[in-house]
Amino acid sequence: MSVPSVVLRERFVVQASCETVRAVLEDVPMVIGCIPGADVTATLADGSFTGRIGVQYGETSVHLSGTIRRTAETPLRVAVHAEGQDRLPSVRAAGDIFVELTPTGPGSTEVAIVAEFTFSGLLAVLARSATKIMGPQLMASFGRCLAEKALRGPAG
Secondary structure, X not given: OOOOOEEEEEEEEEOOOHHHHHHHHOOHHHHHOOOOOEEEEEEXXXXXXXXXXXXXXXXXXXXXXXXXXEEEEEOOEEEEEEEEEOOOOOOEEEEEEEEEEEXXXXXXXXXEEEEEEEEEOHHHHHHHHHHHHHHHXXXXXXXXXXXXXXXXXXXX
């Protein structure tokens, strides 16, 4: 097993119940939409998804296409595995995202996210420096988006 190149963490509180936040997390295309430059392109028969993400850092851009699948679920924890490849076969990314929900009061939930990714090729070189700069902003933006969707509820 390889050691992740990048580990990102974020915690935030949502003014919604654990059940509501969990229901929002069920809508993978909507949640993926909270990641800038990412979208789901298809839902597969086995419940997994295909998707893509484009990342630009300076003058270098990478466009990964790949799969997203749930790997573990409980009422208060969700785990997802994602992997993708650029047009250049040596440029790859794979990772796991863990979301844990903790009730903090009536109608309030703490959401803790840990994303662990391993990169290869050109992306491995860029990932460490780029994520130090952009990682915290990306995670905070994702957290705000997820919180807004939870406030609107599962259909929002």
